[in-house]
Amino acid sequence: MGRSVAAGGRWPGRGRIGGVTYQQPPAPQWPSVPSGQQPPVPQPQWPVTVPAGPQPPSVPGPAAQAVTGPQPVNYPPPVRVEVVPGTPYGLAVLGAPKTASGVAASALVVGVGSILVSLVVWCFGVAGAQQGWGGLVAGAFAALAILLGAAGVLLGWLGMRQIRLAAGNMTGRGVAIAGLVCGAVGLLLAAVGLLTAIVLSSR
Secondary structure (H helix, E strand, O other): OOOHHHHHHHHOEEEEEOOOOOOOOOOOOOOOOOOOOOOOOOOOOOOOOOOOOOOOOOOOHHHHHHOOOOOOOOOOOOOEEEEEOOOOOOEEEEEOOOEHHHHHHHHHHHHHHHHHHHHHHHHHHHHHOOOOHHHHHHHHHHHHHHHHHHHHHHHHOOOOOOOEEEEEEEEEEHHHHHHHHHHHHHHHHHHHHHHHHHHHOOO
């Protein structure tokens, strides 16, 4: 076969395969290790060269996970701090956030609606005065405007009372006052518009 094997099953130092002469490298010689001990592990020599090409994605360690973890929450300053008896610790009492009064907002909406409906009373009262139906149509819208105006005044008063009893934890006093004023104005305009429509229709 063009290859010879020495006795003992080992490859010779030189030989020929297919007409090519080759040189067998010497076998590594390991130092003798006493029985019961592990052979020494070869340590890498620094610096270690990194092969070129795409590198596998790095797995974030505990430090990187700690950086991307939950961020601290900025709490508002406490209203007061109560000391726990017998301990060096204290209990911080945080202030509750202020909320807007829904009753005050409803008073403003109803009050503005009362003014708009009272303007309709004036329009129908004046436009239908010559035909004789102005007082009737204006009276129907005047009843709605008066109810809305009364509701605006009542809700505005209730909103101011609710905000006063909240002791600074609720906002919207200005909105409640605006709703009360708008309701009163709508109520007054509706009543005057109804009287005007009746007088003009009776002529």
